[in-house]
Amino acid sequence: MPLVKVKDLNYIVSDQTILSNISFEINQGEYVALVGPNGGGKSTLIKIILGLLNPSSGDIEILSTPQKKFKDYYKIGYVPQNVSLFDNNFPLSVYETVSLGLSSQKPWFSLLNKKDKQMIEISMDSTDISNLRDKNISELSGGQRQRVMIARALVSQPKILILDEPSTGVDIASQEKFYQFLKRLNIEKRLTIIFITHDLGVIADDVTNVLAVNQNLVFKGTAKEILSCESVSELYGTKSHIIGHHNHNH
Amino acid sequence: MLEIFDYDFMQRAFIVGLSLSILTSVLGSFVVLKRYAMLPDALSHIALLGVGIGLVTNSSPIYVPIIVAVIAGIAIEYLRYKKRLYSDAILSIFLSGALAMAIVLINLSDGFNASLFSYLFGSITAVSSEETIITVLFTIFSLVLLFGSYRKLLFATLDEDSAKASGVGVFGLNIMLVVLSAVTVALSMRIVGILLIGALMVLPISTALLYKESFYKTILMAIFFSLISVISGLFISFYFAISSGASIVLVALLFFVLSLFLNL
Numbered sequence: 281m282p283l284v285k286v287k288d289l290n291y292i293v294s295d296q297t298i299l300s301n302i303s304f305e306i307n308q309g310e311y312v313a314l315v316g317p318n319g320g321g322k323s324t325l326i327k328i329i330l331g332l333l334n335p336s337s338g339d340i341e342i343l344s345t346p347q348k349k350f351k352d353y354y355k356i357g358y359v360p361q362n363v364s365l366f367d368n369n370f371p372l373s374v375y376e377t378v379s380l381g382l383s384s385q386k387p388w389f390s391l392l393n394k395k396d397k398q399m400i401e402i403s404m405d406s407t408d409i410s411n412l413r414d415k416n417i418s419e420l421s422g423g424q425r426q427r428v429m430i431a432r433a434l435v436s437q438p439k440i441l442i443l444d445e446p447s448t449g450v451d452i453a454s455q456e457k458f459y460q461f462l463k464r465l466n467i468e469k470r471l472t473i474i475f476i477t478h479d480l481g482v483i484a485d486d487v488t489n490v491l492a493v494n495q496n497l498v499f500k501g502t503a504k505e506i507l508s509c510e511s512v513s514e515l516y517g518t519k520s521h522i523i524g525h526h527n528h529n530h
Numbered sequence: 531m532l533e534i535f536d537y538d539f540m541q542r543a544f545i546v547g548l549s550l551s552i553l554t555s556v557l558g559s560f561v562v563l564k565r566y567a568m569l570p571d572a573l574s575h576i577a578l579l580g581v582g583i584g585l586v587t588n589s590s591p592i593y594v595p596i597i598v599a600v601i602a603g604i605a606i607e608y609l610r611y612k613k614r615l616y617s618d619a620i621l622s623i624f625l626s627g628a629l630a631m632a633i634v635l636i637n638l639s640d641g642f643n644a645s646l647f648s649y650l651f652g653s654i655t656a657v658s659s660e661e662t663i664i665t666v667l668f669t670i671f672s673l674v675l676l677f678g679s680y681r682k683l684l685f686a687t688l689d690e691d692s693a694k695a696s697g698v699g700v701f702g703l704n705i706m707l708v709v710l711s712a713v714t715v716a717l718s719m720r721i722v723g724i725l726l727i728g729a730l731m732v733l734p735i736s737t738a739l740l741y742k743e744s745f746y747k748t749i750l751m752a753i754f755f756s757l758i759s760v761i762s763g764l765f766i767s768f769y770f771a772i773s774s775g776a777s778i779v780l781v782a783l784l785f786f787v788l789s790l791f792l793n794l
Binding site for chain 2 (some may be wrong): 327332351352353354356358360367369370371372373375377379380381383384386387389402414416418419421436454488
């Protein structure tokens, strides 16, 4: 059973086609890179899957449930773009930020119970931020904030983790560690990951599949295939952009 | 010094002032962090329109401003969230539009009178027993709601898209916040005044934010600054015959300036 199934998806705004006739499936345990040029519709596609935008037409199923009936969005962990541009004046400790990931599961008037607190501890441990728990997020580096946002996404024990270009503004050394961490999550925990990037090279060795979107779904296959495929030029206008970063070390 | 409490109107002013200082600092925390700090100002001018309608129609000076502020608050949030209009532009339009309509209505009634002056700048003698009871009950009701939705509201305040993506009902929470703010502003205008209520909602949390603590500690600090400002402001108002709203806001401003220097 696919965890995400998209069929004949179209998204049109003011007569302008943003996404056209997109169909794909993502199965349990896959690590999918969603690539494409800036403005190609990657983030829009993810926003539609997350229920933030309504498609013009097409069908979406999430965890075998039609999206219109799907309510358990806590089963999808989401890390937004530009975590490094987080509001520096927002008064939140690392612990408080991670606990926000439980917001939608917890009914009104309920406090964190023992199990919730355990999950927060496990999420902070797995992202190596336990030592930062009482720090204000404004005091953290871009890489540390990135790990806090992952911990927030993981605390609700999601089936799918979606990351929307989360490395923007994060230094190279932190990015390398981050990619290794994601690979471990995918292999050891069998977590399904969708990683949105305009720059496939940095995770090309880690992902199991690649979806390339530039208004249409222009490529569906493995990273190896896309890196040797002529259709790359259709996607970006040039293939050097993708190939430039290939082979980061593990 | 404690003869101040011999007067019934001062007892009422303290009860209302202390209730509102807690409520405005908690509500103000969410409003300011949402970058919505102009909301209380816009709502207070909309409440003035309610006062104008009350003056012209001879209807309740308590309930009409509340109803008008709540309706306008819902409209503001609808336009911001659903229609994606710029929040500062919507607030500016509602503020100036409501003020213009209020002035027309006041011109149509007896014009500028003493009662209107107390609405604008706050008066410790203006608070009735009915307003005291309503304010205390509403404060308890609001704090229970805010406590019950604390984590969801905080997530929606931090990042609307991420909160919505994880299944939090962001629009409903925003409407709740705006409605509670609208009623609070309408209830506060008698003691703090329409022109100064925005400051009471924004100054204590802005002061607390300078200390860069966790959210929980920041709210407690905002409540502390607000309580001290209201208590000192009421004493100053009573002993020096200065309008209560101005005294309260000046003490709150003093805390802000001192904290700014302490945290430079």
